[in-house]
Structure formats: C-alpha cells, structure tokens
C-alpha cells in the first residue's frame with residue numbers, strides 16, 4: 001500500500017512566521033507532529049511519503065502515485081486542505097483525513113472518503129481493520145480519550161529536519177482548567193494524559209539520533225497541567241538526559 005501524507009499550507013498569520021523564516025533561511029517553523037505520529041501507527045510494511053506544503057510543492061504525480069492520501073490539518077489550513085481534497089477528487093485518488101480541522105467540523109468534508117476523527121490512537125485501529133476487510137466507513141469517531149502510552153515515536157525520517165526551525169515533542173494532552181479564551185478541552189478533555197519519563201526520553205533519543213540539535217517545542221496544551229508528576233518524574237529525567245548528552249536541545253512550551 002502506498003500512502004502519501006499531506007500537511008496543507010497555513011494561511012498567512014503571525015504563527016506561520018512566513019516573513020521571519022526568511023531571515024534564518026528555513027522553510028517552516030514546526031513539523032507536522034500529528035501526521036508523523038499517525039505515520040508511525042500505520043503498518044510498517046506500507047510505503048509512506050510525506051509532503052508538508054509549507055515546505056514543498058504538492059505535485060499531481062505524488063497524488064497519482066498514492067493508493068491513499070492522508071491529510072491532517074487545523075482550522076487555519078482550511079483553504080489549502082479544501083484544495084488538496086478537490087485535487088484528489090479530480091484525479092480519482094482516495095482520501096483519509098483527521099486532525100482538529102476535520103474533528104471540529106466533519107460535516108464540511110463530505111468529499112473526503114474516510115474521516116478518521118478525534119485521536120488516532122483510538123479511531124485508526126477500527127478504520128485499518130475495516131480497510132483490510134474492504135468495509136471502511138465514511139466516518140470514525142469516539143468520545144473517549146486514549147492514554148498516551150500507546151502513542152508511538154513519530155516517524156522523523158519522513159521529513160528533512162533541516163527545513164524546520166524547531167522540533168516538536170508532546171508530553172501531555174488535555175488541561176484541567178477552564179479558561180474562557182481556550183477551547184482545548186473540547187478536543188482533548190479536562191484530565192491531563194501523560195507520557196512516562198521513558199517515553200519522553202525515547203523521543204529525545206530519537207531526535208538526537210536523527211541528528212537534531214537546537215530547539216524542541218513541547219507542544220502540550222498546558223505543560224503544567226499535572227505539576228506534581230512533571231516535577232517528580234519528567235523534569236529530573238530530562239535534566240539528567242540533557243547533562244549526559246551535553247545539552248543538545250533548548251526548550252519552549254505552553255503553560
């Protein structure tokens with residue numbers, strides 16, 4: 001099976017850093033972590049290629065070569081996502097879409113063949129089983145939030161790390177608070193779900209072994225959603241990992 005993973009273009013906003021990136025000679029600020037994680041959940045024998053449209057042009061030949069095009073996007077990528085879906089439809093290529101854009105408003109995407117919504121750790125499993133049986137439905141959804149112990153290390157070899165300013169790592173999902181400006185709990189729930197220290201160090205190792213040195217963005221909804229666990233289990237493990245590896249990374253996060 002040949003899979004093309006596509007990350008649509010961002011609209012022009014502050015957070016796309018379109019103009020600032022030119023000063024540092026890079027193509028995008030952050031890699032598509034959701035898509036790289038989904039890639040790692042697919043059968044290992046499937047052939048996978050990833051096009052981040054913020055970095056490279058998406059060619060019709062790439063689309064035509066794929067058995068399925070898997071698209072991930074957030075709302076800011078709506079226009080580009082719609083264009084990709086229309087191009088696939090015109091070329092007769094089947095599409096599978098997931099991520100926050102599609103999960104928040106699935107009714108807008110009738111032209112997508114399979115909407116695999118919410119968190120892939122849960123919904124991708126029945127979808128892949130049905131796909132194998134030839135009975136895949138239009139939509140897969142769930143009201144449950146998975147534990148993060150099933151989340152694999154992203155398939156970093158699908159991108160060229162040198163195109164990006166910062167690499168991403170996720171330690172937790174969800175947030176216990178209820179701030180009026182934030183809708184994160186609608187997608188990821190109120191209970192922070194956490195990775196173990198072994199998982200976090202495994203992800204640091206993976207980035208280190210790919211040759212990455214520099215910034216690592218811990219892309220949590222709220223890095224301090226569970227302060228006690230963070231201070232007891234994660235930060236001491238990260239500090240000693242950093243010392244053992246002579247401080248190859250610096251970090252940013254959201255709290």
Ligand code: B12
Pocket residue numbers: 010011012013014015016030031032033034035037038070071072073074075076096097098099100101104116117118119120121124168170173174182183184185187188219220221
């Ligand atoms: C890091 C982050 C950013 C970063 C970088 C984004 C990037 N490219 O990596 C920055 C700070 C730049 C950013 C900015 C913005 N962000 Co932001 N961001 C996040 C955050 C905190 C983490 C994203 C992440 O890497 N998650 C980890 C991966 C593993 O999760 P994931 O991508 O969701 O993938 C999972 C599922 O969605 C699903 N899945 C995803 N893709 C696919 C594809 C397929 C085929 C399948 C089957 C499944 C699937 O399975 C995956 C595993 O469970 C999320 C919240 C969150 N917890 O995810 C918000 C979030 C994505 N951001 C959001 C928003 C609104 C924005 C902004 C528009 C905010 C603003 N007002 O400016 C900007 C726009 C950015 C731009 N370029 O213009 C919203 C999107 C809401 C929506 N309905 O689309 C989110 C969900 C937060 C929220 N408020 O709810 N963001």
